[in-house]
Amino acid sequence: MTRPRTLEELIPADVRARWGIKTQTLILWPSPSEMTLEDKEREIGEGSVIEIRYGGPLAVKLDAALRVYMKAQRPKIETVHKMEGNLLKVRMAAVAVGKKIRIIKEE
Secondary structure (H helix, E strand, O other): OOOOOEHHHHOOHHHHHHHOOOOOOEOOOOOHHHOOHHHHHHOOOOOOEEEEEEEOOOOEOHHHHHHHHHHHOOOOOOOOOOHHHHHHHHHHHHHHOOOEEEEEEEO
């Protein structure tokens, strides 16, 4: 899915035709280098989510679940010492392929 170039692209074609809308108001999007990781994740649809589950009957810790996920990827995502660093690396890798991460704690 691509971003709309004009505001009028957000209006359904039949409505534009009915009301004779012919204008083209450009939308100025920030460049990818200006966007934060959160901005990039916000643009990814709910159909492109990777779920990482932790907890459950085995009481798997989040850090362990992240490390298992990172090692299972091809190419493998290198781990770091802190859990926050691993989470950031997983989020960045997911965004690079057009996905976002959802962390789910199981009871």
